[in-house]
Amino acid sequence: MNIFSYRQASDATSAVTLKKSGPATKYLGGGTNLVDLMRETVEKPETLVDVTHLPGEIDQRADGSLLIGAVAKNTALAAHPAIRSDFPLLSRSILAGASAQIRNVATVGGNILQRTRCRYFYDNAARCNKRQPQAGCDALEGFNRYHAILGASDSCIATHPSDMCVALVALGTVVHLQGSEGTRSMPLTELHRLPGNRPEVETELQPDELITAIEIPPLGFARRSTYRKVRDRASYAFALISVAAALDIDDAGIVRDVRLAFGGVAHKPWRAAKAEAALKGRVAGTEAFRAAAEAELADAVPLRENAFKIELAKRTIVAVLDELKGENA
Structure with missing residues (x-):
């Protein structure tokens, strides 16, 4: 060091x-x-x-929104009564990540800004455009079972490792920032960048900007939500595919609203906007869920070792939405 x-x-x-x-x-x-x-x-x-030493409080507001200090510990977030009852997908996503010891010290802001766990990024003997711009990417022809199927480029196929961020993206979370030019806010969906030809530039933050808090807007139907993580072993493993979902169905069985996001598929937590659009107004059921999954994964590009992720993602989406449909019944 x-x-x-x-x-x-x-x-x-x-x-x-x-x-x-x-x-x-x-x-x-x-x-x-x-x-x-x-x-x-x-x-x-x-x-x-x-x-x-910056604020880390978790403040539940009268309208149902939450304001969370950036140094709040992941364990505190997962255990908070309002999050467990009103946003269970967030609590479950945090508990699916890392170990209890790591969650006890990891912060919300740090989780959002963690860097990829790609083995070639960590290996100084390997070529990595993220670590050394224009060096090349050994993952393209190497071990790429865990790598991206959406939004990747010839410069980088790494994935964002966070579980928590997948749930936060699904919930429409806003990030509050402070820098030398003052304060500003942006949707979490806009914070992380896709790699393009500059994978070393991972976010839209200015060099001195600091995440001070995140804000989760009210979302009543998020009470019926969940997070499912598919991985190679039961604990302390990064996602092959993960799905954060919340589903709202009316009395006639029509999807009124839905939130979907994926992990393990891209350089950033992936909000599944195409799948959400395909589901709204449709009769909730396996056929509609599968069609929505097909729409979202239509642009997926597999690598030599991760083509299985496309079908795995589709099946996971259908399974998660079927589960939530049962809870709506």
Whole structure:
């Protein structure tokens, strides 16, 4: 690990000021991803700015929305009564990720900004455009069972590793930011970038911007929601495919509204807008669910080792929606 200095921020303003002290300065939350990357010498910050003293409250508002401080711990989020009752897909997604020990220290902001777990990104002996721009991508012809089938490019086929972000994207979460130019907000769907020919640029954040909070808008039918993660082993494994879903069906059996998002398929948490559009106004049932899945996966591009993901994703979508239909009955 390289030598670095450590600074502690007392609030968001001081954190941004410290971040501007040099281009090789990084914000430090729980450190569950950044410290790993430092050990592997993928990240080599000269200064770490500890932001864990910033607000981490979980505030339930009268309209049913939630305002969550960026340094709230993942464990606290998963266990919060309002989240367990009103947004169960979020609680389940967090519990599906990592281990209890990691969830106890990992922060919401850090989870959102974690970097890919692609083995070639972590391996300094491998070619990786994300780690070293224009170096090439060894994953294209290498071990790519876990890699992207949507939104990838010839420069990068890595996937975003977060479970929590998949649920947050489905819920229409808004991210609050602070930087040297002031404060702003953006939908989480717009925060992460697809790789294109610049996979090293992973988000739309400005260099000194800090996530200060996230906001989950009210969504009554999210009480009937779930998260399903398909993986190679039962725990501490990244998703081959994951689905976050909420479904609202009227008394006639028609889909009034639906939220769908995928993990394990793309460089960013994938909001399934085509599938949502295909379902609204349709009679809820396996046939409609399958048609919606087909619509969303129509543009999927398989690699040598992950073609199975396309059918797996379709079947997982249908299974999850069938489950929620039963809960609506």
